[in-house]
Amino acid sequence: MKNNQKPPFRPKAQAGNKSPVGRNYRPEKPQFCPDPARDAAAKLIIKIFDEGKTLDDAMNSERSFADLKGRDRAFAAAIAKDTIRYFGQIEILINHYLQKPLHQAANYMRALLRTAVAQHLGSIAPTHAIIDRAVSLAKTNKSTYSMAGLANAILRKIITGTDNPELSDIDLIPLAWRNRYIGAYGHEAVAKLAMCLKTQAPVDFTIKAGISDEDKQKILDEFGGELIAPHSMRVKSLPEQFTELSAWQDGLLWVQDVAASIPAKLINAKVGENVLDMCAAPGGKTMQLAADGANITAYDLSDDRLKLVAQNLARTNLKAKLKSGDAKILVEDAKFDAILLDAPCSATGTLRRNMETLWIKNPFDLPKLIEIQCELIRTAAAALKPGGRLVYAVCSLEPEEGDLAVASALEAGLKPDPITPDEVLNLDGVISPNGAARIMPYMLSDKGGLDGFFIARFVKP
Template identity: 35%
Template sequence: MPHPQPHVPEPPGVPARRAALKVLDAVLRRGSPLEAALAGAGAGLPPPDRALAHALASAVLRRLPDLDALIDSVTARPLPPDAKARAVLRIALAGALVLGTPGHAAIATVLPLVDGGPRKLVHGVFGTLMRRQARLPEPPNLPAAIAERWLANWGGEAVEAARRAVAEPPPLDLTLRDPAETERWAERLGATSFLPGHLRLPARMPVAELPGYHEGAWWVQDVAASLPARAMGSGGGRVLDLCAAPGGKTLQLAAQGWDVVAVDQSESRLARLRDNLTRTKLAAQVVCADVLRWAPDAPTDAVLIDAPCSATGIFRRHPDVLHRAHPAFIAEMAELQARILSRAAEWVKPGGILVYATCSLEPEEGERQAERFLNDDARFAPEPAAHDGRILPSGFAQGCDGFFVARFRRNA
């Protein structure tokens, strides 16, 4: 009886590339979010390998059009978009040209992912590009469909800002529990500030090791993501925070004096909200429910809807959205937003406030949605606030997430 072959560990660096290959397949072929794909592909990997897989996949997604242009420049016929040889070359080139991996290591660690003829092809294409001292353009190019859409909607300046923003993970923005302490915390952390209660630090800071984290003085939140709760103003009544997780706006509303009911259908994401409420010593009622099936026991003073959307505005930290947000998906999300808006409008007291927001750069999920709502419900009127409207990637120094915020008042 033959003995089973002993398991031979893969050479260092190969497991991370194998995981990155699986992540990219899930994102680009199946439309999975990057983080969800990594949770599956990276299961069982040591933390350094998991981090490398994430960095490689993210680098490919940030630079995909330019990586493909390099590959196509040295092949007699373009490789199919879903060819494994193309996917492996993307990873090798991202390692060498973006992450600074030595060329010999970048190619040696991807060759085990392909067999036969493609292995020779991958080696040849990579070697040719390295001998030509290939470089990627700066700033990166956006996917053509995204660039055309955003150019038509927002103009060339916004597209150029988006190109600069996609190159690297964004800086770290914090929201303070007490805006009156902005100057003190800015000095203590060496941070810059664009608004009261906001701080900005460099990317890749060790969040849990920063002063103020354990005492709950602040939480991580992009400056643009803080604008919907700022548009709500100071409290004095009960507010429903719908689609609330992971909870930055819930914390803001509680700190602004509102009696908050936070509703979201994801129990795992609400766990993070509960942890942050405990850490910051802020209070809110947390409800795990689908807002299309749940209803409050009585009308309320205010409602904040951070609606599910295509999320194209958060491409700086989630570059996968640039490759998943197709027109059909955007239209699907817009219909869902309209249903949530229509339902939530019934829960606002006469004279109450309704704030609608999305982390999207698509007018269908912003301006057009607001116009549609006002046309359909004569009980509400637009009420300009200090922090509403369209927020583009060029909205603050060094950039920000793309957002749309609209505030409405129900007729008394």
């Protein structure tokens, strides 16, 4: 440098201010994302495990997921589903290598780690890509920039597996629920429940009653499905654009798990009978009953939910009277020949399809649900004609949501009408001594399992 030249200008750091460059530097949020699919998957997991949303609600509300298209959208959904599926094991692995828990506000870093480990456990991405993309996302996010090295170290240890703790399938069920089910059903049953979570649940359709065998075969060919009950078809996954297939357009079928179709069949609705579907939305059971030729009243507390019933009835060209409001109005106008009460419940029986259920729900919320169920049973009993039939059902694994409901039905003056094995797919061990049915998700496992249900039938003297 020549003597008459001044050195380049370097501003002096102000007292109390940190240098703009150094180990405490945090980059501004970049204008790009190195991996939008993995970023969206992490944000879905934040909504589920930090905010308590269901996967469907998270997908509907997360902008970064909604902006994805095609393969990226499918990949983000697959990552999120595997994160939920393996969540219990993921937490064991991550916590094993963390020297201290991550700060409560570090939700994006937690989600990056969780989704990365899920990709490893689910074998849905190459090892190098899992680590590289998680670290890249950490580096390009202002809140996680300083933790990119931590993410790299933990993921490398987990993926190499040299010091991983031993994992068990039973870890896939949260401890609070696991202990309940061991007490109610035993270790072997809980082990089978855990196995249900390891594979994707198939999709079932109910085929409209009254169509010919030839038309039924056309539906099976069009959807690539198989019959697992006289009016239930199962496919491994939904066909692309299935709503454009002719059988769907003609209203010949609707999505409904085969176990969910059993309660309506147990009504044995006859042509001309007045039948009430007491909690009707989204309408699968209403359509079953209407296809049998009965006069159906579809009741639901919510007008918005009844709109779903109306849409489904219109597509299938079936009819029912729709009514909403306080359930007590049901006893004012008419006495029904039969009532189907698929009551609001914990929905723990749907854990194969809604794997987040056990992680975002709490067993201590059950008393509120049971109170509602018992009140609905009393209302249903009052709305029945003498000789009328009530079928009570919940897609629940919780013993209380069955036992206490049965007790309420008996207190209301109803008598048990035992269910027979042939009415529940001839499944082994389903019928209890009092004639009720307890369907477990691992039943029919050779064909992909079932939704869990408790079902009881009564008659009014």
